[in-house]
Amino acid sequence: MANTFSLILVLVTLFTGIIWALDKFVWVPRRQLKAAEVLQLESGEVSEEQVAQVAPQPSWIETSASVFPVIGLVLVLRSFIYEPFQIPSGSMMPTLLVGDFILVEKFAYGLKDPVFRHQLVETGEPERGDVVVFKYPPQPSIDFIKRVVGVPGDTVRYTEDKRLCIKKEGESTCEFVPVDNVHQSGFTQRGVNLIQAEEILGQEPHEILVNPYIPNQTGQYYPTPGLGEWVVPEGQYFVMGDNRDNSKDSRFWGFVPEENLVGKAVGIWISFEFDEQGDSFLPSWVPVGVRFDRIGGID
Known part of the structure; x- marks a missing residue:
């Protein structure tokens, strides 16, 4: 769906751009010449009002030429600078909630063409702790958002007691990711209060959630059920949701190739609250408040 929208946006921009160029450099001079002939002006110079009276611009040309700058600006902003996304699930709680609308920095990990996603300019690489939007590898038409846990060369372990351990490339020991401020949170899952903790993967700490009553789902791990250890290949990344027991991530379907990266999530620009209990007379997709x-x- 995301690529389909990009393709439509590119095609509309091309169409309106061609009409704008033809009108400016071909059709406008022709209309001016026609108006000069009709008005029998030897100089050939006519005003815009005279041209509009004698050889009016067709409405479809006027509309196309008028919307081209706007459509072109939207294409550039959305494809290469910032793109808005909506958070559809709770896999990144408490960092991101359902109803959050975020801005994704498209140039953080390289500029790509909006249709085929070939990299045009290399600008940077994800770091541990980055929150990234990417094309879901098993179904690239869907956008996912997770946190980068392992970069190329890392060995990532997720232990039975739900601790992250990372052995960086070139190092001999696996270092546990620091966890602090462990406490019972106000977030619930199936009536159970989740445990919240502060974790430090990159430069800044972030919050994670763990369900103390759900065992580690090692039997579903990819590619080897029962083995919670992964070596991140070159050009790929290991990602996880902050809501550790409610996230389908690299543990279950594998790594994220570099070419699947869309951008870095940098901010929440608006957040809507929805009626999760079904008590409102409004449809479930209509927000009941703004956070x-x-x-x-x-973070």
Whole structure:
């Protein structure tokens, strides 16, 4: 769906751009010449009002030429600078909630063409702790958002007691990711209060959630059920959701190739609250409130 929209946007931009160029460099001079002939002006110079009276611009040409700058600006902004996304699930709680609308920095990990996604310019690489949007490898038409846990060369372990351990390339020991401020949170899952903790993967700490009553789902791990250890290949990344027991991520379907990266999530620009209990007379997709306190950067 995302690539389909990009393709439509590119085609509309090309169509309106061609019409704008033809009108400016071909059709406008022709209309001016026609108006000059009709008005029998030797100089050939006519005003816009005279041209409009004698040889009016067709409405479809006027509309196409008028919308081209706007459509072109939207294409550039959305494809190469920032693109808005909506958070559809709770896999990144408590960092991101359902109803959050985020901005994704498209140039963070390279500029790609909006249709075929070939890299045009290399600008940077994901770091541990980055929150990234990417094309879901088993179904690239779907966008996912997770946190980068392992970069190329890392050995990532997720232990039975739900601790992250990372052995960086060139190092001999696996270092546990620091965890602090462990406490019972206000977030619930199936009536159970989740445990919240502060974890430090990159430069800044972030919050994670763990369900103390759900055992590690090692039997579903990819590619080897029962083995919670992965070596990240070159050009790929290991990602996980902050809501560790409610996230289908690299543990279950594998790595994210570099070419699947869409961008880095950098901020929440608006956050809507929805009626999760079904008590409202409004449809479930209609927001019942705005969470202004959530607007800001993403850790």
